Amino acid sequence: MALPFNQLVIASGNAGKLREIRHLLAPLDLEIIPQSALNVPEAEEPYCTFIENALTKARHASRHTGLPALADDSGLCVDALQGAPGVLSARYAGEPKSDARNNAKLLEVMQGLTQRQAHFYCVIVLVRHADDPEPLIAEGVWQGEILDSLRGEDGFGYDPLFLDAKTGKTVAELPLDIKSRISHRGQAMARLLHRLERLAT
Ligand SMILES: O=c1nc[nH]c2c1ncn2[C@H]1C[C@H](O)[C@@H](COP(=O)(O)OP(=O)(O)OP(=O)(O)O)O1
Numbered sequence: 001m002a003l004p005f006n007q008l009v010i011a012s013g014n015a016g017k018l019r020e021i022r023h024l025l026a027p028l029d030l031e032i033i034p035q036s037a038l039n040v041p042e043a044e045e046p047y048c049t050f051i052e053n054a055l056t057k058a059r060h061a062s063r064h065t066g067l068p069a070l071a072d073d074s075g076l077c078v079d080a081l082q083g084a085p086g087v088l089s090a091r092y093a094g095e096p097k098s099d100a101r102n103n104a105k106l107l108e109v110m111q112g113l114t115q116r117q118a119h120f121y122c123v124i125v126l127v128r129h130a131d132d133p134e135p136l137i138a139e140g141v142w143q144g145e146i147l148d149s150l151r152g153e154d155g156f157g158y159d160p161l162f163l164d165a166k167t168g169k170t171v172a173e174l175p176l177d178i179k180s181r182i183s184h185r186g187q188a189m190a191r192l193l194h195r196l197e198r199l200a201t
């Protein structure tokens with residue numbers, strides 16, 4: 001695929017996410033640049049929807065760098081908690097962000113709950129420039145359930161608590177290539193790449 005640009009800034013400071021995004025974009029002929037490499041400060045994420053936060057992060061990185069930028073806003077939504085932690089997933093247990101404290105808080109909040117269905121949600125936004133009136137947008141959802149203790153070492157965030165029904169494993173027990181094939185992020189990226197193909201020359 002010949003893209004209309006050859007550099008792409010990734011508007012994320014999350015190392016786990018960056019690793020997955022790099023893996024998902026590896027087939028493309030693109031230079032992937034994490035925003036930290038260009039000294040982009042972390043953007044505010046004040047909105048109550050994932051899409052608004054993703055757009056804000058992508059625009060912010062593109063404005064700071066003058067390059068096309070891709071942002072991922074994602075989170076865990078638990079049915080019995082009316083979709084919480086949702087857009088607050090990264091800061092569920094407060095500042096500074098901590099996966100370990102977020103997992104501990106989720107376990108505590110869900111103690112004794114029998115309804116444990118949840119999903120990961122991801123929206124990916126790509127802007128070709130900061131004022132792009134036609135951002136590329138794609139979503140993905142991954143259904144599963146929340147365990148009552150941590151299992152597995154891989155991945156990041158809520159991975160050790162999220163059981164994938166099909167494999168019977170937590171996400172933290174899945175290797176990167178398998179997670180990438182089935183995850184909310186993998187689905188969103190596959191859809192985004194499909195849209196990118198239409199721009200390709
Ligand atoms: O595959 C995943 N496996 C486990 N947990 C996940 C996943 N995907 C999102 N999550 C959870 C944890 C993360 O902290 C939060 C995202 O919050 P989100 O604001 O999108 O990311 P972030 O603040 O960590 O980095 P940044 O905004 O710089 O991309 O949702």
Ligand SMILES: [Mg+2]
Pocket residue numbers: 045090
């Ligand atoms: Mg964030």
